[in-house]
Amino acid sequence: MKVSQDELISILSQFNPWWRGETITDLPEWRRAAFRELYEWVDSPPAPRAVLLSGARQIGKTTLMLQAVDALLERGVPPGNILYATFDHPLLKLAGIDAVLEAWREREPRVDGNEYLFLDEAQFIRDWGTWVKHQVDFARHRRIAFTGSAMPLTEAEQESGVGRWHTIRLTTLSFYEYLQIKKLSLPALPRIGTLRDLFDWTQPELYRVGESATHYVGHFHEYLVRGGFPQTAQVESVTQAQRLLREDIIDKVLKRDMTALFGVRRVLDLEHTFLYLCMHDGGLLDMPDLCANLEVKRPTAQNFLELLQAAHLIYRLPPFGYGKDVLRARFKVYLADAAIAPAVMLKGKAILEDAAALGIATETAVFKHLFARYYPQNVRFSYWRGRKDQEVDLVAEVGGQLIPFEVKYRAQHTGVRELKGLVELCRQKAIDRGYVVTKSLDDFGVIRELPETEARVMRVPAALLCYWMGESEVGRGRA
Missing domain, CATH: 3.40.50.300 (P-loop containing nucleotide triphosphate hydrolases)
Incomplete structure (x- = not known):
């Protein structure tokens, strides 16, 4: 024709x-x-x-x-x-x-x-x-x-x-871009060149910035449930935003693109695989459990994961390390946007009342912001897992340096006791600095003494970290 x-x-x-x-x-x-x-x-x-x-x-x-x-x-x-x-x-x-x-x-x-x-x-x-x-x-x-x-x-x-x-x-919209598209009038925040700059700030300076950011927290939570897609950012209600995300974006990718681009025939099995990942966002992928739950063979499940990553719906993070041990180990899976899981599972704003779900959504958002900021530098991201189930959520390898990020999005302030995995990684690899992503705006500052290590660790509230990582004028320097 x-x-x-x-x-x-x-x-x-x-x-x-x-x-x-x-x-x-x-x-x-x-x-x-x-x-x-x-x-x-x-x-x-x-x-x-x-x-x-x-x-x-x-x-x-x-x-x-x-x-x-x-x-x-x-x-x-x-x-x-x-x-x-x-x-x-x-x-x-x-x-x-x-x-x-x-x-x-x-x-x-x-x-x-x-x-x-x-x-x-x-x-x-x-x-x-x-x-x-x-x-x-x-x-x-x-x-x-x-x-x-x-x-x-x-x-x-x-x-x-x-x-x-x-x-x-x-990637989907950063928190900074989300605020711009919403045309919100908020108190100005200082710009930073890199996260490293925060180590030079005094505690009173950190306190003043935390006070200025008070109005940002509510918008950050809405961003987590509304989504970082331009369309979903601009509709009136969160319910409408999540329906749009579910029907116009996810369903079209799973039901149309996967067939048109990749010839997928088992669309229902693919949907079930994606639903499983939504229920385990930010977690270690248990392939035997996935295969048993969905009654699919491992090669089929592996193919579905590769297709979902190809369609930009998920990220897969390997464990820290190289060689055969990494190939045999479990991957960590993040959804492309923190709002995807609540939208798929019809949760509305319920995650804001669920401390565990809110922590997972925040970790997903933090990873996306770090990935978007440092992707052009070919930064390698992984997670670290040590003895006794000690873990560090994210490890960025930047120019030969290891920079760990641990997400602790909870009401209590973060101390050394809650950072055993981070302390152990810094000790083993002689790391000189790391970051803990926190919830409270006053949980902000340097943890000065980590046992058996010379590392300095900066606690940064998630709303501020995501804002700074997404700010268009922030240089693409080191973390």
């Missing part, structure tokens, strides 16, 4: 209103922290590469691309030299990329200057990796940005695509 050029031109004209001299409607004023990096790679790329925006459904990839288009138009780029096309559209998918480009140039003849191609859901382009490689190698006048909602987009063509695109991996 062939799609006529006139039909393609009609579709593309709807997606590209700037060809008619019209502005892009409904474009939000706020911009995600990733905008600056995307625009740099589109406008003045540091290397001859395309740029890939990779991330889950509905986290703002299309909006980011259209904001980049808007910025290019403001800079004076000829409108006809900019193309936006989404290959989620059945006719564009059927026609293919070459026919789309021919229709574009039939409608808008090229003028001098670079061409800018913004291609949404590029995983539906046939042999997309080979096409991108060819464009980067031989069409140097073209700047290409493309999106994908599945990790195979970056892995399936890994061999042919090495060095041909730069990946910007988007």
